Every structure is written in C-alpha cells, then in structure tokens.
Amino acid sequence: MNDHITTPITPDLLRGALELERTEHGLAPHRLPVRARAQGDGQLAMAEAQPSGVRVVFRTRAGVVELDTLRTRVGYRGMPLRPDGVYDLLVDGELVAQASTTGGKVLLLDMATGTAETRPGPVGTVRFDGLADRVKDVEIWLPHTEITELVALRTDAPVEAVPAGERRVWLHHGSSISHGSNAASPSTTWAALAAARGGVDLVNLGFGGSAMLDPFTARAMRDTPADLISVKIGINLVNADVMRLRAFGPAVHGFLDTIRDGHPTTPLLVVSPILCPIHEDTPGPGAVDMEDGSMRFRATGDPAERAAGKLTLTVIRTELARIVAQRSVDDPNLTYLDGLDLYGDADHADLPLPDRLHPDAATHRRIAERFAEAVFSPEGAFAPQPVTA
Incomplete structure (x- = not known):
C-alpha cells in the first residue's frame, strides 16, 4: 500500500475482548481474563482464544484497509483442515466485504490419543479496498473459529477510535x-x-x-x-x-x-x-x-x-x-x-x-x-x- 499509515492496535480499537495478551507477534484477544484461563482446561483455552464476536472498530475515510494477523487453525488428525476462517468487513453496520488470510499456525488434535501438535506458519494479510470515500465506521470481525494474533493495521487515511457507550x-x-x-x-x-x-x-x-x-x-x-x-x-x-x-x-x-x-x-x-x-x-x-x-x-x-x-x-x-x-x-x-x-x-x-x-x-x-x-x-x-x- 503506497503512503500507508500504520496505526497501533490499542484496546480502544477493539470490541468484544475482555483482555489483550502481548505476544511476540502482536496482540492476542482473549474472551476470558488470565485468572479464569488458568483455572480451565485445554478445551476452554482453545475456545476462548478463538475471537468470536471480537472486532477491530474505527472511524476513517480510508479506501484501503489491511490487517496483518497470525492465525492458528484447529484441525483433527486424519481429517482435512476446516475451510479458511472469514473476516467480515462492516461499514456503518452493513456487511460489504469478506476475505480470508493465509499462512499461520496449525493446531493438530489427535482425538484417539488426546495429544496436540502445533505446526508453525507465517503472518498473513487480509486486505479490503474500494471503500467509499467518506467518513465511516469500519468493523473488521475476526474469524470466530481461528485463534488470531493482531500484528498490524494499515490504511490510506488516518483512523480514530469510535467512542464507546453509544450502544448498550x-x-x-x-x-x-x-x-x-x-x-x-x-x-x-x-x-x-x-x-x-x-x-x-x-x-x-x-x-x-x-x-x-x-x-x-x-x-x-x-x-x-x-x-x-x-x-x-x-x-x-x-x-x-x-x-x-x-x-x-x-x-x-x-x-x-x-x-x-x-x-x-x-x-x-x-x-x-x-x-x-x-x-x-x-x-x-x-x-x-x-x-x-x-x-x-x-x-x-x-x-x-x-x-x-x-x-x-x-x-x-x-x-x-x-x-x-x-x-x-x-x-x-x-x-x-x-x-x-x-x-x-x-x-x-x-x-x-x-x-x-x-x-x-x-x-x-x-x-x-x-x-x-x-x-x-x-x-x-x-x-x-x-x-x-
């Protein structure tokens, strides 16, 4: 992206997460706080880290938006991997585009032995372009079935946080x-x-x-x-x-x-x-x-x-x-x-x-x-x- 603006992903740009964990790549949204996570099991740890309902929310005139993420796909040994997770782009509350990313890790579960193996993979990018040239509220809903680390947000115009408290x-x-x-x-x-x-x-x-x-x-x-x-x-x-x-x-x-x-x-x-x-x-x-x-x-x-x-x-x-x-x-x-x-x-x-x-x-x-x-x-x-x- 030419003349791109990289905006730090901060808590005021996120909705739906209870806690953010700093990782070596970026931020991992969690839907339970760390104390709760420590009291659960592996099934819960996997589920709460899948960011169902978590979205990046901001206000901008940008026509192009890119989000770098490191995903972790969950699969079962002996079965094909699930289809790629979907990122939904909403503009002023309307779904206008969908995309998927590439790369990422694979968490491979063996239901016969109860074991798990994590295979590494690279950071990927999801890109949306052709957005209307006007000030608008943008929401990027993260895949609800892929553990997601947020790495970088780039746009071709400045972004600002949408004030919280506008809705119940x-x-x-x-x-x-x-x-x-x-x-x-x-x-x-x-x-x-x-x-x-x-x-x-x-x-x-x-x-x-x-x-x-x-x-x-x-x-x-x-x-x-x-x-x-x-x-x-x-x-x-x-x-x-x-x-x-x-x-x-x-x-x-x-x-x-x-x-x-x-x-x-x-x-x-x-x-x-x-x-x-x-x-x-x-x-x-x-x-x-x-x-x-x-x-x-x-x-x-x-x-x-x-x-x-x-x-x-x-x-x-x-x-x-x-x-x-x-x-x-x-x-x-x-x-x-x-x-x-x-x-x-x-x-x-x-x-x-x-x-x-x-x-x-x-x-x-x-x-x-x-x-x-x-x-x-x-x-x-x-x-x-x-x-x-």
Whole structure:
C-alpha cells in the first residue's frame, strides 16, 4: 500500500475482548481474563482464544484497509483442515466485504490419543479496498473459529477510535452454538445477528464445549461492564456428562448469584437449550462418529439413568424454568426463555442439525430472528430503553 499509515492496535480499537495478551507477534484477544484461563482446561483455552464476536472498530475515510494477523487453525488428525476462517468487513453496520488470510499456525488434535501438535506458519494479510470515500465506521470481525494474533493495521487515511457507550452492551455466555459453530462467518453467528437486530454491542462468551457453569466464567461476567446479560445453559452439561441433577440446581443458583454480585439489577436472561434430538431424553456422554470424512455426534447414555439424576435436555429445561420462577419473585429483572421457542421440532423437520448437534448457517439466522423478536421487542427482556428529553 503506497503512503500507508500504520496505526497501533490499542484496546480502544477493539470490541468484544475482555483482555489483550502481548505476544511476540502482536496482540492476542482473549474472551476470558488470565485468572479464569488458568483455572480451565485445554478445551476452554482453545475456545476462548478463538475471537468470536471480537472486532477491530474505527472511524476513517480510508479506501484501503489491511490487517496483518497470525492465525492458528484447529484441525483433527486424519481429517482435512476446516475451510479458511472469514473476516467480515462492516461499514456503518452493513456487511460489504469478506476475505480470508493465509499462512499461520496449525493446531493438530489427535482425538484417539488426546495429544496436540502445533505446526508453525507465517503472518498473513487480509486486505479490503474500494471503500467509499467518506467518513465511516469500519468493523473488521475476526474469524470466530481461528485463534488470531493482531500484528498490524494499515490504511490510506488516518483512523480514530469510535467512542464507546453509544450502544448498550450485551454480555452473553453459551456453548459452541453461541460461539458460532457451523455459522457462515463471524458477523452471522446467531448472537452477532441478534445483536445487530437489537442495536447493541455484543460481548460473546460462547465457548465451544465449555459452557459448564464454571465459577470463573461467572466471576468474569460479574466483573465485565454490561447493560444486558444472558446465559444459555445446558447442552455441554449433558454431552460432557459432568454432573447430576442434585449438583445442577445449586450450580445454576451459584452462577446467577455471582453474576448478581456485580450486576444486581441488570436485565438477566436465562435461556434453555434448543432442540437436540440425540440428547432430549438420552443422557451423555456424547460421542463422535466419523462418516464420509465428517463428524456426527451421538448420545451414549441410558435413558433409564434419568431416575438416578442423570441430565437430559428435557430435565434441564424443566429445572431452569423452576429456578427462574423461584428467583424472579425477588428478582424482577430475571427472566427465562425456552430454547425450544428458538429452535424446536418443527424447525428440526425443516432445518435438521447437519452433525446432529450444531445448527447450520440458515438455522443461525432463524435462531437470531426468533431471539431478537422475543427479547429485543418492546415487551421483551431487553426492550429498547425509552428516549428521554
């Protein structure tokens, strides 16, 4: 780029990250603080470092924008690597371009042995050009499935930070579905689409395989400024088979109590799982089958074990509704949304889950529309605030 301007990537140019780590190459956005990361496992470490919902945001007249990054792609031994991650470019809130980068590292996981190997690779560049010659707000949404280190930002005109606080901040926690598994791009995960429809700034703490009611996640949410908060609870507890019903209720109460310690009156929405037929009435653990070079999920538990307290999605929905009803007597800003209202039996007949667990791109859009209609409507839990003179 001729006459380019290199702008340091500073926290005021980023949205959606809770912490930035200085690396030998640049800055790595994290969606959990270092203390929380130290208390999790490798699955969580991989998931939270994938910058779902994280975007570089600035105001500029630039017609050309380049972003140098070092990506880490996650692959599984014996399977092709996933397609390249997508960078979404939004101008004044509208998706106008998409691109991918090259190079980067590969984190190769061996599901048979539980081992991992990291293969090195070079820094790559994503470039957008032909942008309108006017002052505009630019957002570069980072790939939601690739760990990303930010190396350099170059433009052909000066950039400035967009002031924070212009929109309400929505803090959301969930599983791989909230993280964006099988969505087409980072700004088209269901959470990102719902945030756009609701006119809010998203902080997405959706962690693939890691929505486990972890106390450190609750503490991170407690300590993160937010105007709206939601937690989507259930599927990972079932498919990882991590607890019984006796532990589940107190764990939910404790998670909500911790959030309330920092946000005593903030609108707080509890969302139960969307339909997942393999786990509706069959406990976990879940297992993976390889079919035609792709993964399919199945449940391996025994439905009879529900009598001993094993969790299924049906059990979890009933318990979450009961807990919210109990707590909302003293907490009028706590509400419940049944995940079957977002994706249920009729939706599954129309748009089945391709791998039996995760929605595809079209289903992400449907879930986003349903969520926005239910939650951001004038009667919803996150209803727009009235304009005051």
